[in-house]
Amino acid sequence: MDSLYLYSVVWLTLAAVVAGLIVMSSNLDVFIAVSGSNESLKRQVSHLNWLRKILWFGILLLITISVVTAIRMLNERNRASEAIRAAVWPVYNPETVWKAPNVSLAETDDNAVLIAYGRDLIARTQDYFGTSGLVRPDAINGLNCQSCHLDAGSRPFGNNYFAVASTYPQLRPRSGSIETIPKRVNDCFQRSLNGQPIDSTSREMKAIIAYMRWLGTGVPKDAKPRGTGLPEVPFLDRPASPDLGREVYVSKCSSCHGADGQGLPMPPEGTRFYPPLWGERSYNQGAGLFRLSRLAGYVKANMPFGVTYDNPQLTNEEAWDVAAYINSQPRPGHPFLGTDWPDIAKKPYDHPFGPYRDSFPEVQHKYGPFKPIVAFYKKK
Numbered sequence: 001m002d003s004l005y006l007y008s009v010v011w012l013t014l015a016a017v018v019a020g021l022i023v024m025s026s027n028l029d030v031f032i033a034v035s036g037s038n039e040s041l042k043r044q045v046s047h048l049n050w051l052r053k054i055l056w057f058g059i060l061l062l063i064t065i066s067v068v069t070a071i072r073m074l075n076e077r078n079r080a081s082e083a084i085r086a087a088v089w090p091v092y093n094p095e096t097v098w099k100a101p102n103v104s105l106a107e108t109d110d111n112a113v114l115i116a117y118g119r120d121l122i123a124r125t126q127d128y129f130g131t132s133g134l135v136r137p138d139a140i141n142g143l144n145c146q147s148c149h150l151d152a153g154s155r156p157f158g159n160n161y162f163a164v165a166s167t168y169p170q171l172r173p174r175s176g177s178i179e180t181i182p183k184r185v186n187d188c189f190q191r192s193l194n195g196q197p198i199d200s201t202s203r204e205m206k207a208i209i210a211y212m213r214w215l216g217t218g219v220p221k222d223a224k225p226r227g228t229g230l231p232e233v234p235f236l237d238r239p240a241s242p243d244l245g246r247e248v249y250v251s252k253c254s255s256c257h258g259a260d261g262q263g264l265p266m267p268p269e270g271t272r273f274y275p276p277l278w279g280e281r282s283y284n285q286g287a288g289l290f291r292l293s294r295l296a297g298y299v300k301a302n303m304p305f306g307v308t309y310d311n312p313q314l315t316n317e318e319a320w321d322v323a324a325y326i327n328s329q330p331r332p333g334h335p336f337l338g339t340d341w342p343d344i345a346k347k348p349y350d351h352p353f354g355p356y357r358d359s360f361p362e363v364q365h366k367y368g369p370f371k372p373i374v375a376f377y378k379k380k
């Protein structure tokens with residue numbers, strides 16, 4: 001039977017019995033008043049009194065039982081919906097590539113509104129901070145977060161955010177300090193988006209954090225699931241070549257990013273676009289992609305747009321060379337050259353700005369070959 005119907009019947013019956021009892025009690029009082037010394041009337045009254053007590057007891061018992069059942073039913077319903085969520089949520093396994101939870105699952109989260117806003121800020125950053133941005137106009141270059149963090153940071157090896165919730169705050173040698181999620185997000189605002197940091201207490205920052213936390217649900221603390229971030233492309237034995245890279249660029253990239261690398265509008269909607277790869281509207285020299293290994297990894301697993309990490313189109317040589325071509329083009333300078341890498345021994349092998357702890361020239365740190373540099377630090 002429908003539980004709502006059942007409950008109405010139970011409560012109506014209870015109400016009727018209580019009303020009957022009240023009427024009966026007042027009649028009993030009349031009988032007690034007139035019973036005087038009539039023994040048989042007195043006995044009847046005492047029987048009825050007992051009956052009244054038993055009925056009250058029964059009513060109390062019924063009320064207790066129905067309250068307990070209601071609580072149990074509610075708990076069961078919660079457990080059932082949690083089981084449904086758990087059944088469709090990806091299961092963490094260090095051996096297999098982590099898959100992001102389905103976006104529609106975010107709608108069942110207590111934080112649904114904030115998570116959805118965070119995701120939108122990542123996917124359509126231009127709408128909020130671009131030329132005519134809703135939150136702060138003209139605050140960033142021509143990119144969205146999603147230009148580099150594909151599928152709003154949820155694609156395996158597409159520079160995703162799988163390990164953000166599980167590994168921050170963390171000590172980062174680039175700044176030499178403990179970085180929280182807001183600090184790391186603002187790193188990308190100031191470098192990859194060549195713009196202004198946003199207030200760490202703003203609704204926008206809270207939304208981005210809520211989205212990243214949600215995306216990392218199910219990833220154990222400190223774990224970095226397979227498929228996090230970007231893949232490593234095996235080193236070449238020669239320096240990466242901007243000249244060879246230009247040929248790759250012209251044949252495989254310029255159709256979307258433009259012969260001049262400045263990107264193109266994406267028909268039919270004018271607001272989506274193929275992003276610029278160099279020049280004033282692109283990432284600056286302090287950005288992660290200005291490190292050749294990061295750009296080569298991004299390109300190998302994700303470009304030309306549409307390929308995936310397990311079905312790439314470029315060879316390792318092509319990935320390194322086209323990365324060398326893109327990063328040999330002009331772009332905004334490094335805003336934090338003086339303060340980054342306070343411990344120079346911690347600079348990554350492909351950080352293209354000296355001074356170094358080793359004696360390899362800047363140009364080798366920029367284009368390679370990297371094997372000798374890595375070997376040098378391994379020996380130490």
Ligand code: HEC
Nearest residue numbers: 143144145148163164184185188192229230283288289294
């Ligand atoms: C030009 C490309 C680019 C853009 C645009 C960009 N990022 Fe990044 N982001 C990177 C790269 C590259 C890394 C570092 C990857 C690595 O070191 O493996 C990174 C790393 C991060 C990380 C740390 C991930 C981790 O697991 O440690 C966060 C968080 C992040 N970005 C947030 C953002 C946000 C938010 C935006 C938009 C406001 C944004 N990024 C825009 C390229 C970009």
Ligand code: HEC
Nearest residue numbers: 146147148151252253256274275276277299303304305322
């Ligand atoms: C079919 C169109 C297309 C082709 C071809 C293509 N890209 Fe892209 N590329 C995109 C799109 C679209 C994005 C942004 C992704 C998004 O917004 O979801 C992008 C983003 C990028 C980015 C990061 C954002 C930025 O502007 O720095 C780089 C780097 C990049 N592409 C390099 C390349 C390289 C190198 C090639 C050639 C090997 C290439 N792309 C070929 C469409 C394309």
